[in-house]
Amino acid sequence: MTATRPLLELRDVHKSFDAVRALRGVSLELLAGEVHALAGENGAGKSTVVRIIGGEHRPDAGELLLDGEPTRLRGPREAQRHGIAVIHQEPSQFPDLTVAENVFMGRQPLRAGRRIDRAAMRARTAELFDSLGVPIDPDRVTRGLSIADQQIIEIAKALAAEARIIVMDEPTAALSTVEAERLFRVARRLADGGAALLFISHRLEELAALCQRVTVLRDGALVTTAMMADIDRETLVRSMVGRDVELLFPGREHEPGEDALVVEGLTRSGVFHDVSFTVRCGEVVGLAGLVGSGRSEVARAVFGVDERDAGTVTVAGRPLRTGDPRAAIAAGLAMVPEDRREQGLVLDLSIERNATLARLRAVSRLGVVRRARERAVAGEWAGRLGLRFRRLGDPVATLSGGNQQKVVLGKWLATEPAVLIVDEPTRGIDVGAKVEVHALLADLAARGIAVLMISSELSEVLGMADRVLVMHEGRLTAELDRAEATEEAVMHAATGGGP
Amino acid sequence: MSTQATRTRGAFAGRELGIVIALVAVVGAATIARPSFLSAQGLHDLFLNASIIALLAVGQTLLVITRNIDLSVGSVMGLTAFLSGQMFLNDKDTPVILVVLAGIALGAVCGAVNGALVAIAKVPALVVTLGTLYVFRGVDYAWASATDVQQVNAYQMSPEFLSLGSGSVLGVPNLTLIALAVLAVAAYGLHNYRAGRELYAIGSNPDAARLAGIPSGRRVFGAFVVSGALVGLGGVLHAAYFGTINASVGTGEELSVVAAVVVGGVAIFGGSGTVVGAALGALLLTTVTSALPVLGVPAFWQRAVDGAALLVAISLDRAVMLRLAARLREERGRRRAGGAT
Incomplete structure (x- = not known):
């Protein structure tokens, strides 16, 4: 590595959103010619760093330097003008345009009269895709392209902008191994050409293979910046998590009981096909797979939010009709959705109101909610969940992410379900709260509830699940018991490697 | 993949073709019922009737492709038409060009009010323009009552102005020529200039537009101003064509305009559609209106037929979208299957 000159530097950057302190004194240097890894757990502040570099957020304190000059980026457009390109985790295309x-x-190429030179635009796009080794027709609309192809378009955008600071926020999350390899080749070539790359990924082996240096964040604070060669995997993980990984997950013994949830041949055409599995009482089953593999969609179809085209769902021996969540709840199914802010909570309502929302009948008489009863039920659950709050009457929006998640869990647990489906139970919550949520799930399983847990965090799946189901592009590609479920085995199945 | 792209584009071009076929069918049926429907005079009238509404539809399209809408167009048109009348009452010899420019300017100001509320104050366009629909109309009535002008008639306007509305060049009505010129400029601009493409981008994915560094607020504001200016022009032309103006000119016009735009294949949630389609939509709806009495359908069915055309158009869009989505899913499924083996 010949690079020495930092193209971009963050110095002691702080950023808060409402009460949440997302970044607390983060410093980072991106050198020309390096691929720099940014590591940290979900909620560690990586995305905030990305948004600050991309001009979407401005730091509350600290500064951002470009070529050694303190710079204030007033928006994404200005960041782009400085040669910064951000490739977001979820590609954002204009589906109606080519x-x-x-x-x-x-930044369309122009001809006389400031008109767009379409021929040049098409030719240069074709050239870019040639150089990336991907055959995508420049003239088709982007609606309907796979996530991998959309990701490539994002990279082509950065190349077209001749960006010299390129941030890739989990670009490989939805890519197969082959597609990821293709991406790495491109990334290395960009760095060799003098660009500085900031690369975010949850796959540590990717970071080791691709990056020269790594910066680790934890709970919004800078832990360390080190040469990749000087840091081994265990040290890296420990600095990300802040303790040994085993401690994050409760050790538990389980004696699986009867079949609680039986799914057979579940199909929703074009989304997932022929998915069959069983979750037994007292068991935690992990459902793993890349973003877009159909995990959440399966959960939604099981719960009845989405209609299924074929297959059966049986809860505690009772078959469920398709598209009827009320019947699913009555049969003892509960689901904690992926996006708790959008789907799981009414943020402006009080904690107690949220907690009893799913079983208002139990706390009301003749259709009128009895406040005292509501408060009693909510208070009882708050205690059992270890909820930290000022008053039960406070709006849920005032709670931290981890405590919000507990309210969602509490809401469904109040229905005393036989089967609990949790989708990304610890996304965006801090490590301490994560431990508590994990303990809570383990406790539920110990009390005989069948838990189906969807998670993108491999360590969570491996640490929690008694069995791991892996999906790839809408199909179940592996079912691994605890002994077989290694990171390699799961990733292999999740990227379509087959059993 | 290239065949698919062709087919996708074919589906969009198909919309304009569909309208043309519908037009031919309506004109054909009306001509069988009354052969003079297709005479030179008949065609002249068809185009003349469609011109002002097509002009408004072009402006409305600029907004709808950005996921916005302007419901105040009828009121703005009424206001600018009334301005023309007032100018002639003031001085019958006011130069025509001055009246036209004043109308365009007033329309642009109204558009700027809408645009500022939408782009700067971030109020949804549907709400803003529903509000200004009443406000602008109120201003119109207040002005009429303050100046005690109930109606301005043809004899009070300059002959040059009236001939702008009723004249024609080589058999083509002036209004149609103006509408065609505006249409050509708008179609060319939307296709060939960055600002034009950015309007589509904003409507197609607002968040991505922001991330791509597109000045969305400025573009939407600009679209409102341009659309307002076109409505202003429309109001002046309305005055010149009909020669009678009162404060209620253009009432209810907004719905015809939006209907024309939607029938013309402009997606109501933004991102796709063309001004040519919208103008053809306007032509189709006004032609249906002219054809109904010829076909012996009572005039009071007109609105219902407009509505039916709208529903048919939207249902067709939906069906095409669903088929497209299904095909894309299938193709991806096939590629997956191919890749796995």
């Missing part, structure tokens, strides 16, 4: 237009939006 691929070429997507690549060059805002």
Whole structure:
């Protein structure tokens, strides 16, 4: 590595959102010619760093330097003008426009009279895809492209902008191994050409293979910046998590009981196909797979939010009709959705109201909610969940992410379910709260509830699950018991490697 | 993949073709019922009737492709038409060009009010323009009552102005020529200039537009101003064509305009559609209106037929989208299957 000159530098950056302190004194240097890893757990502040570099947020304190000059980026456009390109985790295309237009939006090549030179635009797009080794027709609209192809378009955008600071926020989350390899080749070539890359990924082996240096964040604070060669995997993980990984997950013995949830041949055409599995009482089953593999969609179909085209769902011996969540709840199914803010909570309502929302009948008489009863039920659950709050009457929005998640869990647990489906139970909550949520799930399983847990965090799946189901592109590709479920085995199945 | 792209584009071009076929069918049926429907005079009238509404539809399209809408167009049109009348009452010899420019300017100001509320104050366009629909109309009535002008008639306007509305060049009505010129400029601009493409981008995915560094607020504001200016022009032309103006000119026009835009294949949630389609939509709806009495359908069915055309158009869009989505899913499924083996 010949690089020495920092193209971009963050110095002691702080950033808060309402009461949440997302970044507390983060410093980071990106050198020309390096691929720099940014590591940390979900909620560690990586995305905030990305947004600050991309000009979407401004730091509350501290500064951002470009080529050694303190700079204030007033928006994404200004960041782009400084040669910064951010490739977001979820690609954002204009579905109605052609691929070429997507690549060059805002910077189309012009001809006489400031008119767009479509021929040049098409030719240059084709060239870019050639150099990336991907055959995508520049003239087709982007609607319907796979996530991998959309990711490539994002990279083509950065190339078209001749960006010299390129941030890739989990670009491989939805890619197969082959597609990821293709991406790494491109990344290395960009760095060799003098660009600085900031690379975020949850797959540690990727970081080791691709990056020269690594910066680790934990709970919004900088832990360390080190040469990749000088840091081994265990040290890296420990600095990300802040303790040994085993401590994050409760050790538990389980004696699986009867079949609680039986899913057979579940199909929703074009989304997932022929998914069959069983979850027994007292068991935690992990459902793993890449973003877009159909995990959450399966959960939604099981719960009846989405209609299924074929297959059966049986809860505690009772078959469920398709598309009827009320019947599912009555049969003893509960689901904690992926996005708790959008789907799981009414943020402006009080904690107690949220907690009893799913079983208002139990706390009301003749259709009128009895406040005292409501408060009693909510208070009881708050105690059992270890909820930290000022008053039960406070709006849920005032709670931290971890405590919000506990309210969602509490809401469904109040229905005393036989089967609990949790989708990304610890996304975006801090490590301490994570431990508590894990303990809570383990406790539920110990009390005989069948738990189906969807998670993108491999360590969580491996640490919690008695069995791991792996999905790839809408199909179940592996079912691994605890002994077989290694990171390698799961990733292999999740990227379509087959059993 | 290239065949698919062609087919996708084919589906969009198909919309304009569909309208043309519907037009031919309506004109054909009306001509069988009354052969003079297709005479030179008949065609002249068809285009003349469609011109002002097509002009408004072009402006409305600029907004709808950005996921916005302007419901105040009828009121703005009434206001600018009334302005023309007032100018002639003031001085019958006011130069025509001055009246036209004043109308365009007033329309642009109204558009700027809408645009500022939408783009700067971030109030949804549906609400803003529903509000200004009443406000602008109120201003119109207040002005009429303050100046005690109930109606301005043809004899009070300059002959040059009236001939702008009723004249024609080589058999093509002036209004149609103006509408065609505006249409050509708008179609060319939307297709060939960055600002034009950015309007589509904003409507297609607002968040991505922001991330791509597109000045969305400025673009939407600009679209409101341009659309307002076109409505202003429309109001002046309305005055010149009909020669009678009162404060209620253009009442209810907004719904015809939006209907024309939607029938013309502009997606109501933004991102796709063309001004040519919208103008053809306007032509189709006004032609249906002219054809109904010829076909012996009572005039009071007109609105119902407009509504039916709208529903048919939206249902067709939905069906096409669903088929497209299904095909894309299938194709991806096939590629997956191919990749796995």
